[in-house]
Amino acid sequence: MSIRRDRYEIRFSGEGGQGVILGGAILAEAAILHEGRFAVQSPQYGSRVRGGPTKVDVIISDLPILFPRATKIDFFLALAQMSYNKYANGLADDAVLLIDANLVPNVNENGRYVHRLPIVEIAKVELGNEVLSSSVALGAVIALTGIVRPDAAWKAIEARVPAKVKELNRKAFERGLKAGESLKG
Amino acid sequence: MSFNYETYLRNDKMPTQWCSGCGLGNLMKAIIRAMTDCGIGNNDASIISGIGCSGRMSSYIDCNTLHTPHGRTLPYATGLKLSRPDKHVIVVSGDGDSMAIGGNHFIHTCRRNIDITLIVANNFTYGLTGGQFSPTTPANSWAPTAPYGTLEPQFDICEMAQASGATFVARSTVANLKHLTEMIRLGLEHKGTSVVEVISNCHVNFGRRNKHPEAPEMVNWIRQCCVDQDVIEVLPLEDLEGKFVVGVLSKKERPEYTAQWAKFVEKVQHEH
C-alpha cells in the first residue's frame, strides 16, 4: 500500500479510559522525535470524565502541517461502537478501517477496506489488562500502514509508559504488530 | 514617657481622614506599638489593607504598603509572603472586606496557615459606604439598607477563624490600647496565620443609628461589653449574652505554609 507522504490522516477513536488519546500522542511523537518528520496530534475530549466517546486526530507529513484536524481521513481506528458512530465521518473514499471485532458490530463499509481484530479482548484475556489495548492497537496500525517504523513507535511508547509495565507493553505492541501483519495477508 | 510614633508614621499624611474619635486611630497606634515591641524595621514589613475606612491604614504606616481591591487583601498577601517568606506581612481589613466579599479568601488563608497576621477591624458596619449592614452587624440593628432593622444573624469572626484552621486567634478592642497592642504583638510573633479581631467604634455610621452616636460613649459601651477569656469559665452563660470575649482564644502549633513549601522544594530538588 502506498501512503500519502504529504499529509496522512489518522483518527483513533474509542471510549474515554481506553487510552486512544495517549496512543495518538505516541504515534505523533514517534514520527517527530524518532523519524524527524512533521506530525500533529489533536485530541477532542468529551465533557464526561470516563466512558464518553473520544477521538484524536494524528496527521503525519514530510511538510509542516497547517490545519491540525483531520479533513479526509486515511486510516480510522474504532474501539467502541459509540465512537464509531460519532466520529466515522470525513473518511476518504479509499480509507482503511481497523475496528474492534467484538465491540464495533455495526459498520457501514461503503466499499472501503475494513479490518477486524478483537483488540480489547487480546489485551484483556491474552495479556491480562484492558489498558494494554492502545499498545495492541498501535502495533496493528503500524503493521497495516507502515506510517512509522516499529522501532520508532516502540521508542515513543517506552518514553511514555511507566517502567513497571514496560515489558507488558512491549508484548502488547508486538502482539499487535503480528496481528496487523496477518491481517494484511 | 509618651510613646514616639514618628518612626512608623507617614507624617506628611497626617491628620488621618478618619472621623474624629474613630476607633481606627487607636488601632493604628496599637499596630505601631506592637511593631516596635517586636523590633520590626520599616523595610521588613508590609501592611496590606483593602477598601473601607480600615483600608486607609496602609496609607499611614511607613513601610511597604499595598492597598488592594475590596476583599482581596489575603490573596495579595499570600503571593507577597510566598515571594519573601523572611518578611512580615500584616493585613488590616474590615468586617465587610474580610467576612463578606473576602470571606472565601479568609477561610482558605486560615486553612493554609501561612504566616500572615490578619487584623480585622470589626465596626459592625460598612463604614466607608455609609453604614450599610455587614456580616457582623447584630440582628435588629438599623442601617440604610435595613430601614426596618436587620434580619440576618452575624458571623463570629474568631469562631470562623478557628474553624478554618487559623493557629492563633485573639480578640481585643480599641477601648484598651494596652491589651490591643499585646494581642497584635502575640499575633506578630506567632508563626502561622494569626487572626486578631478588633472591636472598633464607628459611632458615625453605626452608632448614630444604634444608640451610640458619640465616640466616648460608644468606646465605653465596648469596654463594658468585654469579658476576659480567663474568666468566662466561672461566669454563668447568661452573663456572656451580648459580650465580647477578649484575649487569646486559641493558639495551636501546626506546620506553617511557607516553611512547608521550603522543605518540599528541598525534597524535590534532592530527588531530581
Place this chain on the structure above:
Amino acid sequence: MSGNAVIAEAAIAAGCRFYAGYPITPSSEIAAVMAEELPKVGGVFIQMEDEIASMGAIIGASLGGMKALTATSGPGFSLKQENLGFACMAEVPCVVVNVMRGGPSTGLPTLPAQGDVMQARWGTHGDHPIIALYPADLTEMYWQTVRAFNLAEKYRTPVILLSDELLGHMSERVEIPDASELTIIDRRKPDVAPDQYLPYDVKTELVPPMANFFEGYRYHVTGLTHDETGFPTEDPDLAEAQLRRLMLKVSANADDIMEWEEDGLADAEVAIFAYGAAARSARAAIAELRAAGIKVGLFRPITIWPFPEAALVKAVSHAKALFVVEMNMGQMIREVERGIRDVPIVGIHKVSGQPIDPEEIVLTVREFLEGKVTLPQKAVYQMSV
C-alpha cells in the same frame, strides 16, 4: 509537547518563578507542568481558592520580585478581570494566559473558540492599557510566552497570552530554543536614593523604574488613582496625566510591541485576516487556493492588542476583498473595519465548537470570485458556515 506544556516550559525559561491558579479546562495542564517544574528550580506553585485569588496572588508575588504567571479559561478569565485592572493601574508586571473555550458562561468546556478577544481588550472596567499576544503554532507559542514576560517587565504591565483549546491540547513539532538564544528582560530598578524615588513619575519617562517590596524603597501601591509617589489623589491634572501615561506606555511603544505575519500578500487578489487557531485553517485554505492558481495572502496579527491597524491597511489595500476568519460571531472584524475603508470585508465566523474547516474558507473565497457573494459597498457580509 502540547501547547499548554509549551507555555509552562517557556515561562520557566523566561524566568517565571511563581504560579498561582485555579483548575479549569482546557488550561489545567499548564498548572500541572508548573506544579511539577517550579519546585525543581526553587520557584513557588500554589493552587488558590479561585481565579480572583490566583490573580491577586501573582500580583503580590510580582511586587515581592518574582516573575509570575496564572493561566485560565473563559469563566476564570472573567473572574480575573478585577485584579487584572489593579495590575494595569498599579503597574505590576505579570502574565495571564487564557486558553479560550466556547462561551458564554460555562459554554463548551472542552472545545475551542475565540470569543474572548474583545474581553482581553476591555474585560476590566475603565480605560486601561493592555498587551495581548496570540500565537498560531507551538514553536511560536514558546517564543511569545517568553516575549509576554519580557514585555510585562519592560512596560510594567500585565500581558495577556491568548491561546485556544485547539492549540492548547494539540501537539506538534516544536523547536525549543537553547537558553542562550533567548533574550530575557528584567524590570528596571530605581538607581536614585529612596527619598527621591517616584514609582509613578509622570514627567520624566513613560515607564518609571520599579522597586520590589522590602528593598528599601518604601512606597504605596494602590488601585486608586495616585500621584507620582503612589498615594491617592483626586487632583484633576494628575489624574489625567497618570491615565494618559498608562495608555501611552503601550500606544507610544506599539512598534516594539506589535508583531504580525504577512504571507503572500504582495500579489494577492484576495486577502485573509486570521489569528490563533483560525489562522491555521486560513493557511491551509490559502495553500489549496494557491495551488489552484488563485492568489490569496494572509495577514495574521500575533500581537492582537495593540492592534496592528496601519500594517494591516498597508498590506491589504490593493486586494479585491478581505476575508476575516474567526471562531466567534465577529469580534476582530469590527477592529478591521475601523481601519479598512476601500476594500470589501467578508466575515467567516463559526461558533460550533469545531475549528473552521479550510474547505469552508476555500468555498467562500471561490463563491466571492465567481460573483456569487454580492457585497453592499463597505458593509460586512456575514457568511454563516
